Amino acid sequence: MKISYSGRADILICPLFEDKKPTIKGVDKKLFSGKAGETLLVPTDKKLYLGLGKKSKLESPDVRATFAKVTKSLMTGKYAKVGIKWEAALNKFAKEVLEGLMLSNHHVAKHKTGKELTKANDKLLKELIVSKDLKKEAADIVKVAEAVHYVRDLVTGPPNIVTTDYVANEAKKIARKHGSSVKVYDKTWLKKNKMGAILGVNAGSKQGAKLVVLDYKPKGAKKDPILLVGKGLIFDSGGYNIKPTKHIEDMQQDMAGGATVLGVFKILKQLKIKRRVVGVIPVTDNMIDADAQRPSDIVKSYSGKTIEIRNTDAEGRLILADALAYGVETFKPEYTIDLATLTGACVVALGDRYAGVMGNDKKLIGKLVDAGDKTDELLWELPLHKDFKEAMKGIIGDIRNADNGTSYMAGSSKAGAFLEYFVGKSKWAHIDIAGTAYVSKPKAHESQYGTGYGVRLLGEFLRSL
Ligand code: BES
Numbered sequence: 452m453k454i455s456y457s458g459r460a461d462i463l464i465c466p467l468f469e470d471k472k473p474t475i476k477g478v479d480k481k482l483f484s485g486k487a488g489e490t491l492l493v494p495t496d497k498k499l500y501l502g503l504g505k506k507s508k509l510e511s512p513d514v515r516a517t518f519a520k521v522t523k524s525l526m527t528g529k530y531a532k533v534g535i536k537w538e539a540a541l542n543k544f545a546k547e548v549l550e551g552l553m554l555s556n557h558h559v560a561k562h563k564t565g566k567e568l569t570k571a572n573d574k575l576l577k578e579l580i581v582s583k584d585l586k587k588e589a590a591d592i593v594k595v596a597e598a599v600h601y602v603r604d605l606v607t608g609p610p611n612i613v614t615t616d617y618v619a620n621e622a623k624k625i626a627r628k629h630g631s632s633v634k635v636y637d638k639t640w641l642k643k644n645k646m647g648a649i650l651g652v653n654a655g656s657k658q659g660a661k662l663v664v665l666d667y668k669p670k671g672a673k674k675d676p677i678l679l680v681g682k683g684l685i686f687d688s689g690g691y692n693i694k695p696t697k698h699i700e701d702m703q704q705d706m707a708g709g710a711t712v713l714g715v716f717k718i719l720k721q722l723k724i725k726r727r728v729v730g731v732i733p734v735t736d737n738m739i740d741a742d743a744q745r746p747s748d749i750v751k752s753y754s755g756k757t758i759e760i761r762n763t764d765a766e767g768r769l770i771l772a773d774a775l776a777y778g779v780e781t782f783k784p785e786y787t788i789d790l791a792t793l794t795g796a797c798v799v800a801l802g803d804r805y806a807g808v809m810g811n812d813k814k815l816i817g818k819l820v821d822a823g824d825k826t827d828e829l830l831w832e833l834p835l836h837k838d839f840k841e842a843m844k845g846i847i848g849d850i851r852n853a854d855n856g857t858s859y860m861a862g863s864s865k866a867g868a869f870l871e872y873f874v875g876k877s878k879w880a881h882i883d884i885a886g887t888a889y890v891s892k893p894k895a896h897e898s899q900y901g902t903g904y905g906v907r908l909l910g911e912f913l914r915s916l
Pocket residue numbers: 687705762764765766767792793794795796798852853858862885886
């Protein structure tokens with residue numbers, strides 16, 4: 452969506468509050484009272500009246516949702532240029548207004564062909580005309596919304612298109628365009644560097660595993676970076692512990708953590724983030740063939756610790772183990788944050804409203820939770836009790852990737868406890884986005900399937916440092 456500061460709109464959004472009973476010329480008072488969410492389209496005047504309820508009751512998530520619904524209602528193909536008549540009372544919600552309008556301006560029919568695709572594209576709003584006072588904010592939010600849409604398309608995209616090579620190429624494009632450097636390490640490098648945990652997951656795959664490393668180093672930034680690690684699992688069949696029907700068919704979403712990291716690297720420069728940020732994304736699929744890893748195998752991870760494979764479907768923690776150990780050792784970050792669609796247990800516990808967060812540093816977790824509150828990409832802390840770490844100890848090897856028998860109990864925490872073995876002394880937080888990254892029932896500003904959850908959260912977090 453293009454932003455401009457003057458011109459004639461095809462439709463002008465006119466927000467009105469309930470407090471002073473609004474009167475609209477030529478419209479019966481009974482037709483519009485300004486109640487929250489109420490809309491009245493007057494095509495002859497090219498106006499859409501929008502009720503915002505009582506001024507004192509206005510809250511930022513509701514503002515975002517209200518304006519997101521406006522965009523969705525205007526996506527009929529009739530309106531390319533949309534204007535907004537600014538209300539002073541909206542000043543402190545400018546960000547949410549713009550986010551609502553822009554985040555929802557997206558469609559998922561990307562793999563349709565011919566007229567259907569043209570129609571879906573034509574329905575998108577093309578231009579938003581806003582007051583000059585909002586210039587800086589609008590310029591940032593356009594880029595953030597583009598990054599969110601980009602992540603959605605990657606996460607929703609099918610695994611025969613969004614392959615390991617595809618993700619690696621995207622990382623290269625992003626680095627080139629948005630001011631970072633990038634390295635894509637292939638399977639030979641992974642073998643040489645003894646990343647046995649990633650290689651084990653990749654053993655049944657026809658696609659080569661990769662480790663993507665992005666580095667954003669703005670001038671004057673101190674050396675120790677913020678390390679972002681994202682699970683880039685192209686498709687999770689479960690491996691020999693194969694996933695059943697109803698659990699397997701949307702498992703292309705399993706690279707959402709990695710996609711989110713890529714999305715963040717699209718906005719770092721635009722948001723003028725002053726810290727060095729390093730992104731590490733282990734990329735592979737989890738497939739089955741004669742070479743595939745078995746439950747009962749033992750792999751040696753990059754850290755040197757051996758891992759008993761108790762369940763081939765607990766593969767995310769394995770690829771993260773090597774990526775975390777490598778990232779922490781190589782870059783000595785001030786903070787390490789990993790994002791992963793890691794456990795079904797997190798979906799059960801928190802649904803699609805909160806992602807789970809856990810880690811070894813209360814201050815870091817606090818900062819992330821605050822950023823979540825500001826962006827409405829909410830986080831809820833889950834416990835990392837030492838007993839969970841104990842439960843992940845191996846019997847014939849050092850650690851196991853799933854505990855026997857009771858792996859359904861505190862599943863998200865145990866996955867987190869497993870990861871903790873690989874972060875050394877780094878201040879670290881793990882964000883389980885299994886419930887929030889991909890949804891069948893989207894919220895007002897979201898699309899069906901990939902949500903792009905996490906880009907705004909991390910953008911806000913990095914800005915706050
Ligand atoms: N990718 C899944 C987790 C998942 C589930 C993501 C639902 C999104 C939606 C992960 O690799 C997995 O299979 N985890 C297992 C772990 C278990 C075997 C210990 C799970 O949650 O069942």
